Amino acid sequence: MSENHVYPVSAELAEKSLLTNEQYLADYAASINDPEAFWGEKGKILDWIKPYTKVKNCSYDPGHISINWFEDGELNVSANCIDRHLASKGDQVAILWEGDSPDQDQSITYNELHKRVCQFSNALKAQDVQKGDVVCLYMPMTPEAAVAMLACTRIGAVHSIVFGGFSPEAIAGRIIDSKSKIVITADEGRRGGRPVPLKANVDEALEKEGTDCVEKVIVFKNTGGDVAWHEQRDLDWETITAPQSEQCEPTAMNAEDPLFILYTSGSTGTPKGVLHTTGGYLVYATMTFKYVFDYQEGDIYWCTADVGWITGHSYLVYGPLANGATTLLFEGVPTYPTTARMSEVVDKHNVTLLYTAPTAIRALMAKGDDAIKGTSRESLRILGSVGEPINPEAWEWYYDKIGNKSCPIVDTWWQTETGGILITPLPGATDLKPGSATRPFFGVQPALVDNEGVILEGAIEGNLVMLDSWPGQMRTLFNNHDRFEQTYFSTFKGMYTTGDGARRDEDGYYWITGRVDDVLNVSGHRMGTAEIESALVSHPKIAEAAVVGVPHEIKGQGIYAYVTLNSGEFSSPELYAEVKQWVRKEIGPIATPDILHWAEGLPKTRSGKIMRRILRKIATGESDQLGDTSTLADPSVVDQLIKENAEL
Ligand code: ATP
Ligand code: MG
Secondary structure: OHHHOOEOOOHHHHHHOOOOHHHHHHHHHHHHHOHHHHHHHHHHHOOOOEOOOOOEEEEOOOOOOEEEEOOOOEEOHHHHHOHHHHHHHOOOEEEEEEOOOOOOEEEEEHHHHHHHHHHHHHHHHHOOOOOOOEEEEEOOOOHHHHHHHHHHHHHOOEEEEOOOOOOHHHHHHHHHHHOOOEEEEEOOEEEOOEEEOHHHHHHHHOOOOOOOOOOEEEEEOOOOOOOOOOOOOEEEHHHHHOOOOOOOOOOOEEOOOEEEEEEOOOOOOOOOEEEEEOHHHHHHHHHHHHHHOOOOOOOEEEEOOOOOOHHHHHHHHHHHHHOOOEEEEEOOOOOOOOOOHHHHHHHHHOOOEEEEOHHHHHHHHOOHHHHHOOOOOOOOOEEEEOOOOOOHHHHHHHHHHHOOOOOOEEEOEOOHHHOOOOEOOOOOOOOEOOOOOEOEOOOOOEEEEOOOOOEEOOOEEEEEEEOOOOOOOOOEEOOOHHHHHHHHHOOOOOOEEEEEEEEEOOOOOEEEEEEHHHOEEEOOEEEOHHHHHHHHHOOOOEEEEEEEEEEEOOOEEEEEEEEEEOOOOOOOHHHHHHHHHHHHHHOOHHHOOOEEEEOOOOOEEOOOOEOHHHHHHHHOOOOOOOOOOOOEOOHHHHHHHHHHHHHO
16 A cells, blocks of 8 residues: 555755764664663763763563663753753743643743742652652643652652543552552643543542542642642642742752653553653653654744653653753643644644644544644644554645645654654654654664564564663563563563564564554454554545454454544445445455444543454443443443444
């Protein structure tokens, strides 16, 4: 299909970018041949309080998994994200905030950010928050979220952010697992014109058994909405912060001291409490931000992810700020109050670098040109995608419409566990193929293995693994090193298992085919979900699709496809036949769906990923065994699908 469709790097782009292909190839080879020397040098992208003398000390040996980078160095994350920029760019905007409502915004300079973070750090200290204590953040997308994160890092507290849309049960589960001592929240958040009851959810969470590790709840007054108040426990943000000193000495942290805990999205099962540490994580987030987005002075960078996701950690806050960039933080949703809001925000703030997710792109694409109505998007220079495989159809739309056919797209593959981007194009270096995450970042050694763990060579499909460590790799699952080893290092010995499948083409480009657990086996042919879904989405009337395998008497597994149509389109027996024929023509008879399920919506995680494990249960009539649904964005979608399935 579009595999042959290549978008080469133009001479002009190579010229004005940080890296050319020749430099990429040379540096990549150096990073693999001598990781010690490579990262020893690159670690200097940060300011160290005590320079490291050791660079890499990692073992993937069964029973002894241990990962250490820069292990005798000392540094502070907030000092790297703020203090070191003050002399040269104190008056530059660090955080550009755009409210849910288009008439609300704020510009916070590095000087101002420094003041706010220091004051809040002192306020936390006054509440006896000490180095190593876990602080749970359940925040709206306002600058205070970033201030709270940075303040934790300044005093060595470990943050555990819970996405502001999660339920009281989900909050309680994460508080208990991480043993949080403090919760930081707001009265309410705002999204798409509606208030989000943050404080009320925290109150409810803290009624649950096992949450008595929490001593205090700090509440930021955001909307001014009415909330219950527990005199013994609740503290008003402003009241405890305003009297504090505007200076707070950053705590020297060892490179391997814990930085944060973050739970995975739960697409494949119960969320895992991923632990990242200080030095390697920040080196890797800083390096990848710089080269993947080709960051240059004057750029206005916008990542649409919520702070509650790893993308919001590495590429909304830490990566951009460590580079001294201006990062835009958006409280709202891409389609409120108008379908073109995302493009409007780009124009309003002259955004040059835009990073978003396929789920958002597909939602906009389904609206057609309304998504860009009245906007020019001329400021844009580079586009990014993360979270799921981006279907070539959505890629082309993003490129043509949002990017005016002039911005390279970096399709970045990575995970909560990886801390930063592992497989990605680099703007001035990598010729693009829509749907491919292309090549590894420096120091990253991907490989494809068969189910026995044998490394496969050449153009082939297999299980995606990493052969060696990179600085941003997770160190353990919080308080559960056994599950860590079991989940990531036991399937294939001596390698990091990603859980994703991928194909490598003749140019060495990687194409993520989907979760290994989701792979279909139809008449002995193994097929990833991504390819069939992309074929479906390339049909002009289809907005979104998800396929799962169901038992089939003859073929072993049959293909059950959930299909959502573009707004204004309706299902019919003719369309049913046409869509089946379409996939047959796009991929081949083997990939023809057996069942099409016209769906009004698909079950997604709060970060926008399709939850195929739930779709599989619905397709096979086992809807009484849906598993962990705590991270589902809209549970009513599931009821609707069960109803539709019964009527098929
Ligand atoms: P859980 O591990 O709890 O099931 P999750 O895997 O959805 O949750 P994340 O760490 O947020 O949690 O997501 C990482 C996954 O997202 C990757 O393993 C991959 O499947 C998918 N992904 C992310 N970026 C891309 C991309 N550019 N192309 C293809 N897939 C991607
Ligand atoms: Mg995962």
